[in-house]
Amino acid sequence: MTRIQANLLLLLAAAIWGGGFVAQSTAMKAIGPFWFIGLRFLIAAVAVLPFMLRESRKATTKTSPRHLTLYLLTGLALFGGAATQQLGLKTTTVTNSSFITGLYVVFVPLIAVVFLRRSPHWIIWPGAIMAVSGIYLLSGGQLSALSTGDLLTVVCAVFWAGQITLAGTTVSETGRPLTLSTAQFAITGACALVVAIVTEPISWEAIRGAAPEILYVGLFSSGVAFSLQIIGQRYTTPSQAAIFLSSEALFGASLGALLLNETMPALGYIGCALMFLAMLLVEIVPELARRRALQGLKSSPNLG
Incomplete structure (x- = not known):
């Protein structure tokens, strides 16, 4: 798979996530947040499990204790992000949540510098900055005063950044993207259900009331989109992945206008343009630099 194809997979994942914000918000009219998280991720784990088993039969790399640790850490990061966002x-x-969640596009390169000692392409x-500015303009540039929910979503963005970074590292080492998907879904679902059993009431009526939202985010936002993220990240960098995944806010605004007759502020169109420009730049500039370097090597004299 080429880097362009990988980034297109990440773009598709972002589009699916963009449609999930409304479902996540409306579901809590019927069911508690941790029951919702637990059920959606267990459905996702079951959906991806057959593909994981097929992948395992073909795998050439044995699972080591380090790999298991990486699966666990990625799952815990996903749980932290899902819980604080929900x-x-x-x-x-929903507008504030999509904007603030998009801050992971800044946190990912910071994590790469601080923890991995790895400097991203300039x-x-x-x-x-352009991507975050674009997300901000999608809201009309008028966010309300920060609430407890906003602060929780800032924490969510940090967890998402950790999950993106860990997922890239894990897939690079294991070569098993679907195994990672299944593991992180199962870990997140199990953690959420443990919390839900202790803290939240539940009934069949609540589950039936939230069933459409649970199925959408379980099968598509979780099962499909996160698997696309894991597969795509195998062939691109965490920092580039963050740029493309941040476009979920763009798709959320677009789907809201298309399906719910919501209107986009005038600044929102500028925000869309900024996000598309950011994605083009992070795709084209490194590729041009790589080609220029290859041409330089080919044209240099052979001194051997």
Whole structure:
């Protein structure tokens, strides 16, 4: 798979996630946040399990204790992100949530620098600023005062950044993207259900009331989109992945206008343009630099 194809997979994942924000918000009219998280991710784990088993039969790399640790850490990061985002949606708007969640586009390169001692391509920094600015403009540039939900979503963005970074590292080492998907879904679902059993009431009526949202985010936002993310990240960098995945806010606004007759503020169109420009820059500039370097090697004299 080429890097362009991988980034297109990440773009598709972002489009699916964009449609999931409304489902996540409306589901809590019928069911508690942790029951919702637990059920959606267990459905996702079951959906991906057959593909994981097929992948395991063909795998050439044996699973080591380090790999198991990486699966666990990625699953815990996913649980942290899902929990704080879902709890945040109780006291913040979908617009604010999509904007603040998009801050992971800044946190990912920071994690790469601080923890991995890995400097991203220079274009990532202006690209990240452009992407976050674009998400902000999608809201009309008028966010309400920060609420508890907003602060929880900031924490969510940190968890998402950790999950993106860990997923890239794990897939690079294991070569098993679907195994990672299944593991992180199962870990997140199990953690959420443990919390839900202790803290939240449940009934069949609640599950039936939230069933459409649970199935959408379980099969598509979780099962399909996260698997696309894991597969795509195998062939691109975490920083570039973050740029493309941040377009979920763009798709959320577009799907809201298309399906719910919501209107986009005038600044929102500028935001869309900024996000598309950011994605083009992080795709084209490194590729041009790579080709220029290859041409330089070919044209250099052979001194051997």
